[in-house]
Amino acid sequence: ACWGTPGGRGLALPQPLPPAALEDAEAVQKGIGAVDADGKATDTGHRLVRIPADPRLARALLDGSQILGARSAAEITAMLAGDSRPSGGDLVRLLAALRSGRDPGSHAFDREARRLQRLVEPAAKAASGTGTETSPAARDAVGTMVALAFPDRVARRVSGAAGEQYLLASGTRAGLPADSPLRGHDWLAVAEVSRAAGRAASGTGAVIRAAAPLRPEEAEAAASQLLTQDVTAVFDSGKVTARRVRRLGSIELSSTPVRPAAPEGRAAVARALAGQGLDAIGWSASADALRRRLALLHRVLGPPWPDVSEPALLAGLEGWLGPELEALAGGARSAGIDLLDPLRRLLPWPEAARMAELVPERILVPSGTQERISYPEVDDDGPPVLAVKLQKCFGWAESPLLAGGRTRLQFHLLSPAGRPLAVTDDLASFWSGPYAQVRAEMRGRYPRHPWPEDPWTAPATARTKTRT
Incomplete structure (x- = not known):
């Protein structure tokens, strides 16, 4: 360094200096103030060499x-x-x-x-x-x-x-x-x-x-050469917090709470999302339901329905979550942020006008009630499911098709106590075959509920016999 060739760079050496040993040596020289950040000899270094x-x-x-x-x-x-x-x-x-x-x-x-x-x-x-x-x-x-x-x-x-x-x-x-x-x-x-x-x-x-x-x-x-002071911001427990930390090398000397600047807050949120995914913010029930419906449409119909997988959403954060990211970086709590509205920014128009028709949240069953459809997890290629009590479906012959006729609704037919009796995506076949076995097993267990021999003509109901 005192020759003007830090690290031996530029010298015609018989062989290169060992990189690891050289790195350690230069770190020591910087620690004692003998060389500067560029490896050039300081005044102290010129004194030490003598x-x-x-x-x-x-x-x-x-x-x-x-x-x-x-x-x-x-x-x-x-x-x-x-x-x-x-x-x-x-x-x-x-x-x-x-x-x-x-x-x-x-x-x-x-x-x-x-x-x-x-x-x-x-x-x-x-x-x-x-x-x-x-x-x-x-x-x-x-x-x-x-x-x-x-x-x-x-x-x-x-x-x-x-x-x-x-x-x-x-x-x-x-x-x-x-x-x-x-x-x-x-x-x-x-x-x-x-x-x-x-x-x-x-x-x-x-x-x-x-x-x-x-x-x-x-x-x-x-060890004054090792003294540092910086602001460290983290996104934890749903909020960005920051501390001004003074260190001597790896030794923490003091830590004081401070208000994070916007760049520090954004970096903290980005690190949390990179490590924990969008769970760092959290999905509300309504946001999760919309995301599942969009995922099915993307998988079955493709574009322009958006890819809402975790990697895709993280790759395009600014495009759909920009305002919320700024709010979080500024100190807002994630508990006050619902991802439902940001997800809606991804809806393709005018196709989105048909979303309720393609992937309805609920469906009318023969008993006259609206029952909620459960859509599969975003990364699950399973079918949408309707879990409904069997008696509410008497007379329902045609299994509904969703997503423009591309996917069939699967039924989880339940007992009066809400326990699963059968799984089918073909109601007509169920009424004509397995229903007889289910009736034989259940009529004695639930005598107050209807178990007609002919499910095709029996009125669908959510009531017991004594209340019909």
Whole structure:
């Protein structure tokens, strides 16, 4: 990036850089402010490249020396670069052991700390004017330095989670070792995390091997490149709601209810419809009935009767549901929206004038009552059904045809108690044959209802014998 070839693009390399590793590396550089969104080196990046150290540690050393002074920053950086591993993951304790000479790596630590101090001491003196370091608490100093080096590993304890679980800014969840003195801290700056199983990982699959306590304000300052704030709108429980969410990487810092802007509301409704279909709004009984009738006409007669399947309706939302979508995006509740009127916008004219004739909602039966026809589900190619008590149909010989004679009405003939006795789409055949068996079985069970030997001439009725 400092050569002006971000990601090595444009360089005559023997072989291409591994894409996954390159992507991870550029993400790290952006997180520490070394490159911008286009991968070009920033002023910070040009400073870091002059420090003979891992870029993460170089960033901590340079920025940390401005806060803590050259000596403290150099010591903590030397600790992070060394091979010593902290007991229980506590880097504050490890630093104390290295400084006191109790750790086997103390000699190498002291030598590296002096080298790093010489690298940054001039800049630290120029920044402070004195060159003397500040004296924050050791835990705060270590946490600050670790967060500067590994901003993507700043971690917050997960409230309510089993065990000591932490969510890292990178999105990873990790647990602390059972014996770790860091347990109980709300924020940690994590230097090392690795895969693990069992109780050590608190059910997360990863365990924190090295970390230090951190204050929330230090986390935000060190990982400022990861701070975002956006408005998230969702369409849930029949209404668009929105919240302004402030995040540090994957860690949610705050969430405040806000009024969604129209584009955000429209996007939320679109996402809900894409995921849940039109059930996200809901079908009233009348809208569902109209849709079923239209579906039968489209299946049997074809255009201009519209396709009202779910995919077709979703593909043409703006054409039939535009005003309602705007209302929902603006905060209207789906409970106040009936899809009946929007569906009517799909009716083809002048053909729609014959809809009641082609697919009537009700049909007059011989007893003189209007009975409702049940049309099949939109994706069901079954026939329309008339569920009606058998006695209401005496004398009815011709099974009705619907949709311009293209489909036959199917009868579900019911007992006086509303239980099915027979299914047929040919009444004439039923009266001439199976009816005799039904009569023999039912006349003793329902003696107050008529079961004539000749159903052709018997008057159709909804009454019992005692009331005729």
